[in-house]
Amino acid sequence: KQEVTQIPAALSVPEGENLVLNCSFTDSAIYNLQWFRQDPGKGLTSLLLIQSSQREQTSGRLNASLDKSSGRSTLYIAASQPGDSATYLCAVFNTNAGKSTFGDGTTLTVKP
Amino acid sequence: DTEVTQTPKHLVMGMTNKKSLKCEQHMGHRAMYWYKQKAKKPPELMFVYSYEKLSINESVPSRFSPECPNSSLLNLHLHALQPEDSALYLCASSSPGRGRNNEQFFGPGTRLTVL
Numbered sequence: 001k002q003e004v005t006q007i008p009a010a011l012s013v014p015e016g017e018n019l020v021l022n023c024s025f026t027d028s029a030i031y032n033l034q035w036f037r038q039d040p041g042k043g044l045t046s047l048l049l050i051q052s053s054q055r056e057q058t059s060g061r062l063n064a065s066l067d068k069s070s071g072r073s074t075l076y077i078a079a080s081q082p083g084d085s086a087t088y089l090c091a092v093f094n095t096n097a098g099k100s101t102f103g104d105g106t107t108l109t110v111k112p
Numbered sequence: 113d114t115e116v117t118q119t120p121k122h123l124v125m126g127m128t129n130k131k132s133l134k135c136e137q138h139m140g141h142r143a144m145y146w147y148k149q150k151a152k153k154p155p156e157l158m159f160v161y162s163y164e165k166l167s168i169n170e171s172v173p174s175r176f177s178p179e180c181p182n183s184s185l186l187n188l189h190l191h192a193l194q195p196e197d198s199a200l201y202l203c204a205s206s207s208p209g210r211g212r213n214n215e216q217f218f219g220p221g222t223r224l225t226v227l
Contacts, residue, residue, distance in 0.1 A: 036218070093216075105154060
């Protein structure tokens, strides 16, 4: 059974800092991994999708890496802003259009 | 258009009521999903439809009944729910296939309260 762990559970940083969120998974036979952000009471917004054959993806100030062999992904956020405050979730998909397993998320607070 | 819409935004129902949640996407996606999310917890997969056929049912109680009338619409019929079913219900869609196409897009959710 796939298990996904996100560390830390919560993170508070001053504006402008670069930060790293971690996601680890137990079964390396994944199809892809997706990072989302969720604002309180809202739906999930897709940030980055990494296919199992890829090592990293970038979008603006965000960079996500994937190391399947060690069962790890990181989300790097550069020059953090208060608007980045949200819960960040990683989800591992074991098949195409199939089961997904989410981590519990990292709640990020960026202070002005 | 990368939007998944869900109606209603909020729903309050009694344990004897029958109601339905609706989800719609016009991205040409052929996989659609229902998730349930309790407060401060990650989403839990309930159902997956692939090409309008139910492909995954995560042992969800029969008081939840999914329906996929066509490739753009997904419904979740609710009947005889319990207060512990109160949660945010999220719909998502993706396009099965290689490359970026299998990225999942989520709707804003329906906040359900069962009295």
